[in-house]
Amino acid sequence: MPATIEGQITMEKTPSYFITKGVPARIHNMSRRVKLLIVVRDPVTRAISDYTQAVSKRPDLPSFERMAFVNDSVGLVDTSWGAIRIGVYVKHLERWLQYFPLEQMHFVSGERLISDPAGEMAKVQRFLGLKCVVTEKHFYFNTTKGFPCLKKPEGSGSPHCLGKTKGRQHPHIDAKVLQRLRDFFRPFNQKFYQMTGQDFGWS
Template identity: 35%
Template sequence: MHYRIKDTFEESVLEYDRFENIDTNNDLIKIGMYAYHLARWVRYFPLSQIYLVDGGVFKTDPVKELKNLERFLQLPRYFKKEHFFLHPKTNLYCSAFPIKRCLDKRQKGLRHPDVSDKIVKRLRDFYRAYDNQLSMMFNRTFTWMDEDV
């Protein structure tokens, strides 16, 4: 992977010489083209064997997403609401079973940059075709596809 991280987020995701274009050669952009990547996987595995966890659902209701995964894998029901608790300081779900455990804030991803609404719109416009293709492949809409996010 070749991530080109520059001084600003905008410089990192836009082409150097033509700032009106998304830099599709930068893996920061390519990694989000999920339908493109999954098209290669479905040459070897049928879609019926692939489940995509929706991180937005998992973040707000981990039990719901885990139950969906259990159903997909045809596993006996295991996960319950009491297996998780909402941490009052981080507002993130933590494991309550078999022991209470939370990710340290430092383990929970990188700090997100401030991004202008204009760049967010351009990125949404760029990814829309890939997201539509992904929705059609899996017959579902994922939370990050919501314009209000």
């Protein structure tokens, strides 16, 4: 991490931090006062998105259903598959809580980041103790990609959207498969809601 002088905040982003076992202890050793931002989304949607990203690089991958279930059965979820394991957020959170109090964590809803980016960013700014300068005027919804993009200040260039790897069309997944995955994640989600004090509304 670069040095931070008075009046500055240093931020660093790595998606794998939240799920990697040794990271909480390492960050705690670096700074016990660090504030942690964790972006989460419906774990079923997240698993499908993960698969979509993977299959774009490896078109020969088995179907989503074959990856998600043991022995092609819609009954037994394959928890060894990373796309499933990552979405059991409560297991990762329990590890972080061994080193950091909940007050130093802020959970950003991936769904509300799309539907109300200014509202979610206002919460982030308050959590970080910042003046709320990022507001609804900084966003517009890109109908092609299906999520908000950033407007740049007038005269400073074109709007900024995430790259081509974001906003890919998800494959069609059978309703029975989706329901089985929702049933699997439900108890973990409920415990996650209880631990964070935040209901994310995942069905």
